[in-house]
Amino acid sequence: MNRKLTDKLATLIFTLFAAVIVLVLAALLSYVLYLGIQQVSWDFLTSKSSNFRAGGGIQDQLFNSFYILLWTMIFTIPLGLAGGIYMAEYAEDNKLTAIIRVCIETLASLPSIVLGMFGLLVFVNTFDIGYSVLSGALTLTIFNMPIMIRTCENAIRSVSPQQKEAGLALGYTHWRTITTVLLPSAFPSILTGIILSCGLVFGEAAALLYSAGMTTPNLDFGNWNPFAETSPLNIMRPAETLSVHVWKVNSEGIIPDIRDVADGGAAVLVTANLIFNISARLLGSWIHRKLTSK
Amino acid sequence: MVTVALPETIETAFDVQGLNIFYGAKQAINDIDLSIKKHEITALIGPSGCGKSTFLRSINRMNDDVPGFRAEGLIQYDDINLLTDNIDTVALRKEIGMVFQNPNPFPKSIAKNITQPLKEHGIRSKRKLTEQVETNLRRVGLWDEVRDRLDTSAYSLSGGQQQRLCIARALCIHPEVLLLDEPASALDPIATAKIEDLLLHLKDHYTIILVTHNLQQAARVADSTAFFYQGEVVEHTDTEQFFSNPKEKRSEDYISGRFG
């Protein structure tokens, strides 16, 4: 066959693939947003869900999602930073490092339902914390830690070695060079990574089914005593998150307005995810520009 | 290990004897002897890969973390051998400053590039810090150029200005020695001239070792010149003598551009 023609044909096919993928995915997203937007109202966002009546909202679930996200990040950020610093600055090229790397990769590729089982076994049952915000956050910490470690490692590694030399040559100790030279320079990428992983944690459901649970007590948003049974801040209470709710309503809901709640919840979930994603990118490049140019 | 041999005269800053440096199995410096005088500019010249940077970086132990790096022999400095294990590299690098080929200011404001190292070494007083910013920027002739924009990013400076800022940053912590690894090779002739001027001013107070590929530069600023070739020091003498009347055939060839 004529090689020019083959080339044209190949180009056409690849372009077609790309177009199909983008179109399909874009269509899916717009579909979710389009259907959902009609359901989302202030009322929907701020009223309680109902187990069998129509007209329920997603207030508690939305709060739970953010609250579990908050605790997960409180646990993960220090761990991820420390682990990333270890991998980028302290890990020698030896067996131990290889083992740690295998562990990080294994944790990263663990199915989240399996992590959820581990959370059930260890946090919920063995430590006897029960279905709770805390169990959920700890489970998600294992889910998120490898991602954070990699993010921080890559961010630190991508700081120019000349910056590190500048610090060392000025008589900074290794640790001070890390904290005053490397980390500030790596900060934009680390921040981007943190926000991106917020998106992942926010949307995670399978790992939470049997750790944070699929129910929420009747939260009293007037009670901010973190030890009170119905306080939103209580970390020992079960907490169904938004993505768990979307799944539950879809797969075993018995309310009459399943579709409405599901549409609205899904749209909120997608919107939150898009906000995390886009803000991460914008913020990262904005800070980067501020730090490195005029 | 030799620790008793005091330098021949007080005027010697570094007395290098029998120095061998390896990267793994590869030998980068081959049994060199070299004496570097205090308060002089010593230029190190030689073709690419002959070991100039390697030598320079072994003085302030910047290569310690390079895998496979090994230095043996003597770099006598005052009453110690800088190659021994018990050297406090942090104190050493504070005393022996270094400036690199590519300007590497911190991605912070101009002022912070000076104040951060000072803070790191224990200076807290606001007044002292502000004062030091001015003093050190004046020393490198940068003050008048940047006094109105001390809070802008150091990256907004030109390459030559950045390099002078890096020199100011190295000076602000009061080193005794300055190691400069091709500090002007990334700069245009005017910026280069400024740096050379600066070095001539600084040598009254500092011992300066300058690696350069620019022979004219060595001739212009250095008091003595050492010619490195394939890990050895071929010749080290008075600069004038070196360029007008080199003893070694290889030096002559190099100066006249017959190789390298």
Next chain:
Amino acid sequence: METNLRASERLVRKSRKLSLKNPERNGKIVVYTAAFLTVVATLAVTVFLAQRGLQSFYMSDINPLEFFTSTNWNPSGDNPTYGALIFIFGSLAVTLASAVIVAPLGIGAAIFMTEIAPSWGKKVLQPVIEILVGIPSVIYGYIGLTVLVPFIREQVGGSGYSLMAGIVVVSVMILPTVTTLSADALNRLPNGLRSSSYALGATRWQTIRRVLLPAAIPGLLTAVILGMARAIGEALAIQMVIGNTELLPGSLLDPTATMTTIITLNMGHTTFGSAENNVLWTLGLILLAISYLLVMAVRFLGARRKI
């Protein structure tokens, strides 16, 4: 610096006083602890899952051979049987089929992004596809449930809840993953490869087929394997569309179940320690083992890539 101290007094390390306030050492301790925690976490996951997962065999007396080879799943009968082949088959079928669908599509799109429209691909396509990687899987499941299932029911037949729906949903879900990772692999190739091939007069397609693809194969395989890892571990999106019947599917249009879906559904309402609960842990253990295998495969390919 005017000082009367000799260098031996200034520059030689003094034996450090034992003090709690040594940032250099404390920092190191923190950092090593965090790294060590990853090992602890991995070991804990492995040990706990193994311990529970093996109970099916030594506490509940389930015959391993039956477990792995029988399709007879009837845990609540008078004479309960625990053949898990249905679920293992379901997981493998979904994973392999979606890999077969996604590999050419994802790699093709990656080629478009890196070789055909690199500037546009980098600026627009790459970020868009990376965003899609992060879309929660319940969303994919929800779309499957509301669009795909009815579509299959009306256009193809059956109830719509089917192995086919599972495969399609998982394919759509892992497509962005495979595409971005493939694009990364292609972007990592040295530019010299391209220019030397074009310099020899090769067309773009010839360059792609004879030079770039062979050079990128380990990276592309890695991309597909990581996509498969996501597929085999996915639970909720599949559970929402696959129908969840504990039967081996006779055709693509039949409902069935996977390891992850049966865990999702049964974990909540089986008694801890019962045989029916233990087999779920065994399935979890199998998923863990598969994760290990895939990680090893990726590492093996990574080592080959460096050569």
